[in-house]
Amino acid sequence: MTLKNIILSRKSVRHYNPNVIIARKEILDAIELASKSPNGNNIQSTRYLLIEDKALRTKVRAAANNQEQVETSSYLIFVLGDYRAFETANIRAIQDEAFEKGYFNQEIKSLLTDAAIVYYQGMSHQGYVKELVRDGSLAAMSLVLLLNEKGYQTITMSGYDKTALFEALDIPEHYEDIMLLSVGKGAEDGHATVRHPVEEITFVNAIE
Template sequence: MSTTDQQLSSEEVIRSRHSVRKYQRDVVIPEAEWNEILELALNAPSSWNLQHWRFLTIQEQANKDRLLPIAYNQQQVSDASVNVVVLGDLEANLVAPVVFENATPEIREMMLGQINGAYANNPSLGKDEAIRNASLAAMQLMLAAKAKGYDSVPMGGYNPQALIKEFNIPERYIPVMIISIGKAASPGRASGRLPIEHQVIQESF
């Protein structure tokens, strides 16, 4: 049975996901399967359900090779099946009318007022929410890929200005990270984790 045919439990998906930096080149993820991965990722939670992310997907080899120098020549960018540039929406409040179009008039008016008021009164909120919520979707994307038998690696090592220019990213969106996804050529190395007592503070410092 192939990896893609196996049903992994949620715990197995979480524990088996490791960052992979070496990929089998020329592996194409079937469109239907890739859409399933994306649909799973798009179920990530978000503030006010504004879904503050956009996924710029880069699958064509020529475009992957355009991305390679922008990502400081990290070879996985060229070899992986797909690279996803996770973007955060700095103006996600503009999506609110669509999100709440089927709500009752009272709830719609209340939510739009709350959202637009929050964005208007806090200049940093748009960026904070864009990064925070896009990061939630990015993690869900990696777990969805793993559940379907693919590996991934999130990357913060790239030139954001060059990325924006090369791929014509509008000012409304901020690059949050790049995720390479594909079939591992060699397994990711499990990394150690600090103990629970180091990472979890009970009730108060």
Template sequence: MEVCNAIESRRAIKVYDAEHRMTDAEIEKLMSQAMLSPTAWNIQNWRFVLVRDPEQRKKIRAAAWDQAQVTDASLLVVLTADLKAWGKDPIRYWRNAPQPVQDYILPAMAQFYTGREQMQRDEGMRSCGMAAMTLMLAAQDMGYQSCPMDGFDFDEVARIINLPSDHAIVMFVVIGKGISDPLPRPGSLSQEDVVVIDQFS
């Protein structure tokens, strides 16, 4: 599928074939694609929780206002951000770079993030947002449907998945075999509404 076709055909699907199972190879391919998503300073700060245990899915569904796609989609991905990834053995993000690049980038990265808690959180949101879009477009290319979600109790889901204290939940993406057509697009703004040239007036 062409990228433009995937973008144009992707819609948030809520109803899935609960009997369908994705293969391990398909899931591995999806995650490999997601891990090509860009991150600032190459810190790769996304952490993907693949919730596969049926009982765990039921608990999360209860924390997500009983939305059926949480249990019925083939795959539930909880996208979380490691807010301190920038400081965790950072040489691994640049191990293949020339030594002069490492000598410059590692101190610069530490200086950029140290003491900037909001920046660390913002960075996680940006990284996971891009990874979520990559996941959804890759799924579309593979013939699957998806749905991004933030309609859940973040604190309860954090408890269920035993989220580390230096991580933040960003969103869910469910992926599977959709069995309902999307509703017509409810209303799209024009480019005149959303594209600003040079500066706001």
């Protein structure tokens, strides 16, 4: 399938066949590829919590407006952003690794490291949230496309009570929620949805 066909055929699916089993390896392969998505300064803040345990799924469903797909899809992934990625030690470690692999010289390494450290210094909390959500959303989109390419259906979800969800999954405070992602084989097709005409959503040089 071409990328265009995947984009055109993908629909959010809310009813899944609960008997379909997806091997964890398949999900890990897709996550590995999704992690190649662009991310700010390559600090790699996005994390993926695979919720496999049935009892946990039931708890998550209760925290997610009782949405059926949370429990009946083959896989449930919680995409999170890790605030610790902004720490200088993480920034240095990533650029050191790339330098050691010979991807760039010492001068570029210092330039990239210093620029990233300065970029995050003194950033507001809202700024940090935006960074995590941008990076996590790009990765989640890649993951959605990859999983649809494999023949699965998906739905991204933000319809949950964050506090209840963090409590149910015992998630530490240094994580920000990005979205839940259900994956499986649809028992029913997702319904078709409309989009604004491109001329309505596109502006050239200035926007009102």
